[in-house]
Amino acid sequence: xxxxxxxxxxxxxxxxxxxxxxxxxxxxxxxxxxxxxxxxxxxxxxxxxxxxxxxxxxxxxxxxxxxxxxxxxxxxxxxxxxxxxxxxxxxxxxxxxxxxxxxxxxxxxxxxxxxxxxxxxxxxxxxxxxxxxxxxxxxxxxxxxxxxxxxxxxxxxxxxxxxxxxxxxxxxxxxxxxxxxxxxxxxxxxxxxxxxxxxxxxxxxxxxxxxxxxxxxxxxxxxxxxxxxxxxxxxxxxxxxxxxxxxxxxxxxxxxxxxxxxxxxxxxxxxxxxxxxxxxxxxxxxxxxxxxxxxxxxxxxxxxxxxxxxxxxxxxxxxxxxxxxxxxxxxxxxxxxxxxxxxxxxxxxxxxxxxxxxxxxxxxxxxxxxxxxxxxxxxxxxxxxxxxxxxxxxxxxxxxxxxxxxxxxxxxxxxxxxxxxxxxxxxxxxxxxxxxxxxxxxxxxxxxxxxxxxxxxxxxxxxxxxxxxxxxxxxxxxxxxxxxxxxxxxxxxxxxxxxxxxxxxxxxxxxxxxxxxxxxxxxxxxxxxxxxxxxxxxxxxxxxxxxxxxxxxxxxxxxxxxxxxxxxxxxxxxxxxxxxxxxxxxxxxxxxxxxxxxxxxxxxxxxxxxxxxxxxxxxxxxxxxxxxxxxxxxxxxxxxxxxxxxxxxxxxxxxxxxxxxxx
Numbered sequence: 001x002x003x004x005x006x007x008x009x010x011x012x013x014x015x016x017x018x019x020x021x022x023x024x025x026x027x028x029x030x031x032x033x034x035x036x037x038x039x040x041x042x043x044x045x046x047x048x049x050x051x052x053x054x055x056x057x058x059x060x061x062x063x064x065x066x067x068x069x070x071x072x073x074x075x076x077x078x079x080x081x082x083x084x085x086x087x088x089x090x091x092x093x094x095x096x097x098x099x100x101x102x103x104x105x106x107x108x109x110x111x112x113x114x115x116x117x118x119x120x121x122x123x124x125x126x127x128x129x130x131x132x133x134x135x136x137x138x139x140x141x142x143x144x145x146x147x148x149x150x151x152x153x154x155x156x157x158x159x160x161x162x163x164x165x166x167x168x169x170x171x172x173x174x175x176x177x178x179x180x181x182x183x184x185x186x187x188x189x190x191x192x193x194x195x196x197x198x199x200x201x202x203x204x205x206x207x208x209x210x211x212x213x214x215x216x217x218x219x220x221x222x223x224x225x226x227x228x229x230x231x232x233x234x235x236x237x238x239x240x241x242x243x244x245x246x247x248x249x250x251x252x253x254x255x256x257x258x259x260x261x262x263x264x265x266x267x268x269x270x271x272x273x274x275x276x277x278x279x280x281x282x283x284x285x286x287x288x289x290x291x292x293x294x295x296x297x298x299x300x301x302x303x304x305x306x307x308x309x310x311x312x313x314x315x316x317x318x319x320x321x322x323x324x325x326x327x328x329x330x331x332x333x334x335x336x337x338x339x340x341x342x343x344x345x346x347x348x349x350x351x352x353x354x355x356x357x358x359x360x361x362x363x364x365x366x367x368x369x370x371x372x373x374x375x376x377x378x379x380x381x382x383x384x385x386x387x388x389x390x391x392x393x394x395x396x397x398x399x400x401x402x403x404x405x406x407x408x409x410x411x412x413x414x415x416x417x418x419x420x421x422x423x424x425x426x427x428x429x430x431x432x433x434x435x436x437x438x439x440x441x442x443x444x445x446x447x448x449x450x451x452x453x454x455x456x457x458x459x460x461x462x463x464x465x466x467x468x469x470x471x472x473x474x475x476x477x478x479x480x481x482x483x484x485x486x487x488x489x490x491x492x493x494x495x496x497x498x499x500x501x502x503x504x505x506x507x508x509x510x511x512x513x514x515x516x517x518x519x520x521x522x523x524x525x526x527x528x529x530x531x532x533x534x535x536x537x538x539x540x541x542x543x544x545x546x547x548x549x550x551x552x553x554x555x556x557x558x559x560x561x562x563x564x565x566x567x568x569x570x571x572x573x574x575x576x577x578x579x580x581x582x583x584x585x586x587x588x589x590x591x592x593x594x595x596x597x598x599x600x601x602x603x604x605x606x607x608x609x610x611x612x613x614x615x616x617x618x619x620x621x622x623x624x625x626x627x628x629x630x631x632x633x634x635x636x637x638x639x640x641x642x643x644x645x646x647x648x649x650x651x652x653x654x655x656x657x658x659x660x661x662x663x
Contacts, residue, residue: 020579042467065277068098075104075129082128083121086154093118095279099251100125103215108274109251110221110262114283115405116383119253120147123217127185128156132214133177135204136188139220139232144188151186158186161193161200174199177207191223195237201244208245216241218269221252222398225264226436235268242270250274255405256398258465281401281464282472285408286416288456289478290449292542293392293421300419304389307417312386383410390418393449395428396441397463400448420449422545425552426514426559430568433561447553450546453486453591455479491547492588495556496581497521497534498548502557502574504531511562511571518544550590551575 070076079100083089092100095111096118102109103126113119124147127134138144144160151158159173176184193200207213218224223232242250250271257265266274294300388407394400400418408414425446432438448459454470456477461468473480501520505512512520512529519525521544523536537544551557558575561568580586 016579016582020582023577023579065095065098068101068275070101073101073104076101078129079104079125082125086128086156087121087125088154089121095277096121099277102275102277103249103251104129106249108249108271110266110271110274110276111251111253112257112262112276112278113253113255114279114281115255115402116283116409117255117279119219119255122253123215123251124151124156124186127214130214132212133182133184133207134186134215134217135213136186136217136219137191137194137238138188139191139223139235141190143219148188156185157183158188159184160188162190174203177203177212178210180210180212191232191234191238194241195234201240205244208248213245213248216245216248216250218250218252220254221265221269222254222257222261224268225257225261231436239268239270255402256464258463281460281466282457282468283405283408284474284476285411285413286404287413287476288404288460289415289417290456291417291419293419293424295421295541307389308387311415382406384412385409385414386412387415387417390416392424393418393420393428393445395432395438395445397444397448397460398441400445401460401464418449422514422542422549425549426570429559430561430570433568439559443553446549450549450553451479452482453479486591488589488591490587491550491590492581492586494537494547495551495578495588497531498551498557499574499578499581500531500534501529502572505529506573511560513570514548514572517572518548547590548572551588554588556581556588
């Protein structure tokens with residue numbers, strides 16, 4: 001019997017090792033697929049650049065951007081006159097002329113253009129220059145209200161239909177839809193209107209039969225796809241439009257969509273063949289920066305206040321009103337009362353703020369800093385926003401790209417500052433756990449925040465299937481401004497210690513939240529969770545959080561959720577890759593930066609005497625380290641700087657003077 005038991009133990013060991021090998025094989029296969037996809041993308045880019053093929057692969061060159069970038073179309077003088085006379089613009093931005101020409105030609109179009117690139121003009125201008133009206137479908141009422149406000153100022157007739165529209169207004173719009181002499185050019189509705197209003201669909205059908213429905217514009221078209229970052233169920237019902245009105249051209253617009261999402265959206269909308277115009281993701285005037293979020297809320301608000309009062313002082317034509325911590329701390333109530341005495345060039349986005357009910361038409365002329373939810377902030381259509389500060393991480397890269405894109409739409413320099421905290425991961429994860437790819441997209445965002453070595457633009461480009469050379473960043477991100485070399489750190493031992501703690505908790509039928517796991521690892525908290533052979537690491541808590549986040553991203557740890565009547569709670573458990581540690585030769589490394597050499601990003605103040613300009617910006621000479629509070633050496637490189645000081649956080653027991661930030 002003893003011999004059998006020994007053999008069974010050997011068998012279990014072999015099976016575990018086989019599982020580990022299979023996992024490594026799968027990992028290599030996944031990596032191979034990723035590299036093959038990259039290879040194909042690069043090959044296509046090379047072909048497109050050399051002119052061998054055009055976008056979309058059309059043999060007749062109809063879908064190439066070059067084919068539509070012409071001024072010899074019969075409608076060109078008409079759109080040029082409307083551009084300058086109605087919209088008060090002197091020239092087209094990148095891809096606008098191409099899109100407008102294709103729209104005037106009655107083609108189905110998908111347009112991917114960065115926030116601030118001028119997507120709205122691509123359907124508004126053709127609407128003004130065409131007979132009939134353009135139906136615009138948009139997910140946010142605040143966005144539609146903003147566009148209507150601008151169109152009204154330009155003297156262009158447009159209308160919005162939603163649940164709060166009066167019966168008289170609805171009746172007027174329905175009448176104008178069929179009136180051949182009507183001046184109404186744009187009708188804005190939510191996707192719910194298409195999905196649920198039989199009356200409206202009936203009017204649309206009559207307008208189509210009368211030749212009055214000029215085109216359909218689907219804004220934020222990525223919402224159609226379950227693989228998109230902001231899937232809306234009612235968007236799936238929009239496929240009825242192309243089925244019922246096959247001869248009406250459709251234009252889908254988005255700032256953020258991968259090729260996979262675009263193809264999915266085309267199928268959902270029943271667009272058989274379309275022209276796809278894709279602008280580069282890059283906004284060269286935006287400076288991207290990620291900061292560690294102080295655990296103490298007072299320190300956090302003070303950190304934001306010092307940035308606003310220092311870096312952006314004197315940017316407005318009006319007299320600058322300093323922002324105080326007391327004023328900004330009101331974000332957990334509604335809009336700070338102090339906003340009434342401020343001016344309009346800044347936006348601070350706080351994703352988890354309760355939805356605001358204030359009428360932004362009233363606060364537009366006054367506030368200097370707007371503290372807003374994502375939904376409220378996305379409705380702010382001001383060109384001269386000098387910064388967007390994220391109170392916490394967005395739930396996906398697409399969300400962050402769109403939200404931060406509110407900054408610098410006047411093409412002047414602006415900052416996108418994101419505060420990243422360990423607790424945000426699990427708060428957001430419990431919110432997106434029911435979404436199709438919610439957790440996957442969240443982890444992509446965490447990876448972006450954790451990375452302290454690669455150019456931010458390279459990371460964004462990779463996400464949006466674009467190839468980017470970090471040399472073209474021009475030191476417009478925090479990572480490109482760092483002067484210290486990166487170091488590799490072996491965290492294999494730490495991973496084994498964490499697994500021991502989690503396995504012991506499991507034998508006790510206990511679950512550990514991320515915070516309890518850190519406490520047990522640090523030798524704190526409930527003694528029953530501590531493991532005798534685990535020595536508490538000599539690093540600050542921030543670095544322990546970075547290690548755990550890295551192991552979570554690499555699947556050595558995994559999240560497990562518990563649903564209660566009032567909340568969804570995230571716990572940490574041993575992940576699938578933990579088996580690889582049975583092989584003694586297996587090593588887990590992370591990139592880190594020594595604190596003694598690094599500093600808060602050295603970036604110039606945007607202050608200048610000209611409106612919204614940063615041409616005469618001076619590099620700030622002093623900066624204080626954001627995580628350990630040590631003063632750094634002054635950087636001599638131009639284009640990077642900060643005038644922000646952060647408080648020195650307390651080190652864990654046994655902390656060291658030269659900790660390592662783990663990437």
